[in-house]
Each structure stands twice: as structure tokens, then as C-alpha cells.
Amino acid sequence: MDVEVPCYAVIFSSLRTEGERGYGATAQRMEELAKGMPGYLGIESARGADGFGITVSYWRDEASIAAWRRHGEHVLAQERGKREWYAHYEIRVAKVERSYSGPEGRLNTDETIKLP
């Protein structure tokens, strides 16, 4: 998934409570809704068998993040998340300054960064 830089990343790491409790359907719905928001650039998500997961969503600017945070259906999901789905979570908002990918080593910026 390519994202243009600079952009903003919302890094959401969370530990799920036990039991499904309708989490999967809402998570899918939120991803669909996010994709329709202005300034949405992309999303990536992984969760291991231990219940710990990381979702990173990418946005054009801070205003896009703020609008998504305040979206009515998303607000309800956030409340349910705090009440039912997450034993713990951390959210970090970060400005993405450069981006590169591999193994082919294609750079997405004009910097000559040695691929790690």
C-alpha cells in the first residue's frame, strides 16, 4: 500500500478482551466508513493469536483525523470499544516523513535512504 508523504498516521495498538461480542462486524464496518472519509489514504491491520493488534490508518492531514474521530457511528464504536472490546489501547498520532518499500527497494521519496 503506497501512501503519499508527508501524511499523518494514527497508530492504534490494542489488546482485545476475550470473546467476540460483535467486534469483527463493527471493525469491518469502521474500515468501510473510514475509506469513505475525506483525506483517508489507507489502512493496515494485524492481530496475533494473543489478542494484541496494531492498526495503522493514514490520513492527508490532522483535519481528516479529527473529522473521522467525530463521525457519529465511529463515536458509538469508540464507546463500545472502551466498554467491551479493549482491555487496553494506545493511540499515537504521527506525521509520516518518509516511506519506502521492498524487497525491490523502490523509494517513495526523493531521499537516497539506504534501505534498512
Next chain:
Amino acid sequence: MDVEVPCYAVIFSSLRTEGERGYGATAQRMEELAKGMPGYLGIESARGADGFGITVSYWRDEASIAAWRRHGEHVLAQERGKREWYAHYEIRVAKVERSYSGPEGRLNTDETIKLP
């Protein structure tokens, strides 16, 4: 995991190739090594059964990231990663501007951001 802000995040998302190929032991070793590097603040990682994973490491500044990228044993692991372990990966370097956690809603910054 609390991280002081501002700091830098290296967001590494990757799709593993099939087969273990010594990946787990090296991944564990790299995490240990990273923890001993100057400027290291923390690491979080999740990988799903589909082989897609996200690891986010946090660093005090860009210099810390550069030093870790050039660490000899890490350089060898990066090369092996490109050759053997990753079908694809993306790396994004981002400046973390704020951080908060929940469900208790404790803010790590002095901003009055509505959670989440």
C-alpha cells in the same frame, strides 16, 4: 507501553514468505539488540495467521534510528529479510506528536483531546 512525545516511530509492515527459515530467532535477537540501542523507547508487534504483520519501534530522535539501521548484526538481518523472509514490506518513519491510552483515558500530553 508509554512513550514520551515527541518521539519517532518506525512503522514496519510486512508480509512473510512461507516457512520459518530461522525468522523467529532472528526477530527475537533483533528486538533484544534494539532494546540496548541509545534512544530506544519501545517496540510493539503483531502478526496475524495470514502472515501480515506490523511492528512499530519508537525512538528518541532520527539519529537513534539511523544508528540502529546501520548496526552490523541488524544490517545482516535486513539483507536476509529482503532475500528470504519478506514477500513485501513497507517502512514509514513518522514523528509522534501525541499519544494517549485507554480505556481509562489517561492523556500523555497536555492536550485536551477527546478520546480516542
